Amino acid sequence: MPQPKVIVVGNEKGGAGKSTLAIHLATALLHGGARVSVLDLDLRQQSMAHFFANRRAWLDANSASAPMPVEHISSAELARASEDEALGRFEQAFGEAEASDFVLIDTPGGDTAVSRAAHGLADLIVTPMNDSFVDFDMLGVVDPVTLELKRPSLYSETVWNSRKIRAANSGRSIDWVVLRNRLAPTEARNRKRVDERVQALSRRVGFRVGPGLRDRVIYRELFPFGLTIADLSPTIKPVAMSLQHVAARQELRALVGSLGLSGAAGDELLAAQ
Template sequence: MADIIVVGNEKGGAGKSTLAIHLMTALLHGGARVGALDLDVRQQSLAHFIDNRAAWLAANGAEAPMPENVRLDAALARAPEAEAQARLDAALEALSGCDLIVIDTPGADTALSRAAHARADQIVTPMNDSFVDFDTLGVVDPVTLELKRPSLYSETVWNSRKDRAQASGRSIDWVVLRNRLAPADARNRRRVDERVQALSRRAGFRVGPGLRDRVIYRELFPFGLTIADLSPSIRPVSMSLQHVAARQELRDLMGFLGLSPDGAQLAAQ
C-alpha cells in the first residue's frame, strides 16, 4: 500500500486544503506518483483544485504532473461507520499503486475522517496562531491559561496511534504546524506557543512551521496551480521576490515533514 498522509483538524478555516494541495503538487514535481482523496465530500476544495488544474492546463496547452484522484459522493457525509470504512478502503485500494496518498479531511468529526486518521502513516494538523484554533487541540484554564487537558480531536488521534501501534507495530507520525503566523501580537503568539509545546509533550506530536498567510497561496487556487508549478511556461501571475520566499517556505515544510520531493523518506520511516 502507498504511504498515507492525512491532513486533519476538526476546525474549519485552519488551512487544511491549502496545505494538502501544496504537499500534493510538491510531491508530484519531485516525481512521486501521488493519489488524492478529498473526504470533505460537501465542500470538495481539493477535488475542485484538481478539476481546475486539468481545465487550466488543457486551455493553455501547458503540461504539469497530475495526481490520481478518486471522487467520493456527498451522501457519504452521513454514512454509518461501517459503510464509510468500506468506501474509504475501496478508494485506498484504487490508489494503492501510488507512492503516497494525500487525504484532505473536513472540519468536523465524521466517520470518514476517523477512518482515515486510523489508516494514516502521517497526520498533519495545521492550526492558526490563536487560542481559537488551539481549542481544537487542547483546553486551557480560562483564568490562568494553563493547559488543562487534550481536546476530543487530540484524543481521537491518540487512539488512532495507539490502535495502529498495537495492530502493526508501526507508529503514526503526528505533526502540528503553526500556520498563518501573525506578524504582530508577539505576546499572544508566545502564550499560544507555550501551550502548544506543553500539549506536544503530553500528546506526543511534533511542532513545526506551516505556511504563512501569503496572497500567492490563494491567488493560484482558481487555476489549479501552486507555487511549485510556476515556471517559464506556467506563469498565470507575475513573479516577485515574495514568490521566491514562498517556494523556499514550501521546501522547508517538506523537509520538516520528512518528505523528500519523491516521498522516499516517509516510505523509509
Template sequence: MGQANVIVVGNEKGGAGKSTIAIHTATALLHGGARVAVIDLDLRQQTFRHFFASRAAWLEANGVTAPMADLYPLSDDDAALSKAPAEEAVARFEDAFARASASADFVLIDTPGADTATSSAAHQQADVIVTPMNDSFVDFDMLGVVDPVTLELKRHSLYAESVWASRKARAVRDRKQIDWIVLRNRLASTEARNRKRLDERVQALARKVGFRVGPGLRDRVIYRELFPFGLTVADLSPQIRPVAMSLQHVAARQELRALMTAIGLSGFSDELMAAE
C-alpha cells in the first residue's frame, strides 16, 4: 500500500459499541496480514491499551503467538493528558498519527463518546469513518431528529453535522472523499415494528447526508468473555481456545466477516473463513 488507510471509529454517544468494533476490526486485519497501528483517543478509559496489554500477557502465559498491533499512545500518561489544554492534546495526536501512518498499512483510531478536539482532528484524517449505533431511536438521535408526533425525519443532528464538517475539510485539504458507514449494532431480536420504523429513518438519513448502512455485531456473550484475555473470535484456533467452542462462536465469526465486508475490507477476512 502506498500510504496508510485510516479508519476512525466514531460516535459522540457512549455505549454504542465503538471499542468492540475497533478491537475486532484490528484483530481481523492483523490475521489478514496487515500491519496495524492503533490510537486510542479515549484518554481516560484506554480500552485499546488494556486490550492489547491483556493480549500480550495471555499469549505469553500460554506459550502461543498471535499477531499484535502497534500502539501509539499520545503520552506516557494519557489520563493526565485528558486534563491538559486541547491544543496540547491535538499536538500530541498529530505527532502520534504521523508516526503511526508512516509505519502501518492501517491506522485504526478509537474515539471517545464525546465531542473533543482530538476526535475532531482524527475525523478529518479519516479515509473511512465507522459509526456503530445501537438499534434504537435513542442512538439515532445523535444522527437525526425525528418529529415526536409522526416520527418522520426532520433533519440531521449533532454527530452528522460533525462528520459533514470533517468530510468538507478533508475534501478541501486533500481533495479526498471520506467514506462513512453506519453499523446497525446489537440488533434486537424482537420489536419488529420499531425496528422497521427505525430502519426507514436510517435509510432516509443515509440518502440525505451520504452514508452507507451495514451490519454490526450482535450482543453476544463470546464478544464479552474473550475481552479479558485480549482476544476476539478472529483469534480462535486449536492453539488459542480460552473458552469452550460452540455454534455461537461460528456465528460470531461469520458476523465479523460480514462486518469486514461492510467496511470494505473483505480481502482481510480469508483467515476467518479458513479457521471455521
C-alpha cells in the first residue's frame, strides 16, 4: 500500500499558532479530496480536537455538509496515561491512520516522548513562529550584545536528530519548513533583525522558510463553528463575507504552495469566491 505523507506541526513554545495552522492545513487537504487522519497530541489545549468537535456540531445543527478527517486518538485519554502507555497508544493510532493519504499531527508546546516519536515519523515538519526574538529563541540562541547567532536551540537539535535517525533507518529525508507567522503589516527594524537570524540559522541547520498566516480576525472568528476559510461557500457562511476573506484565501493558497501541497489541497477550492 502507498504510504501516507506525514505532516507534523511542531514548536516547543506555546502560542505560536500550531493548532491554527494544523486545522487550516487539514481543511485545505480535505477540500482537495484527500483522506486525512488527524492526531492531536496537545494534551492540555486539545485545540484541534475541540475544533473538529465544533465542526461536527455546527454542521449537524445547520443541516450542512463539509469534509471531515478521521480522528485516531483522544488527547484526554493520553493525558491520563503513563509515558510508556502514551507511546504505545500513539503507535497504535498511527498504525490505524496509515490508510489515509495524509496524517496530520498537532504536537504540544513542550518536549514529550510522544512528540519526539511523532517528529521521527514525519515526512514534513512545519514550525510556525511569531515575528519576534521571543519565538526565535526556540530555534536558535543569539548573543545578547551583538544579536549574532551563537548556536541552534534544543528544539532545532531535536529536529536535527530526528532527521539523522530517519535517514539512517529508511534512507528518507525529513523536509523542515519554518513559517513566519502573524507577520506585522509594516516593515520594522526588529522584523529585519529576526529575518536575518532566521535565514542564517536556516543555512546552518537546513530548514526552508515560508510564509505563514497573518493575525487576521477571520482565522479566530470561525474557530467556534469548526470552520475555516477553506469551508466558506454560498451554503456555509456563518459570518458576513468581506474582502478580508479573499485575502485570507490567497494567504492560505500561498501557505499550502510553500509546503508543496498545492495539488493535494485543490487550488480551485481555495480560489477566492
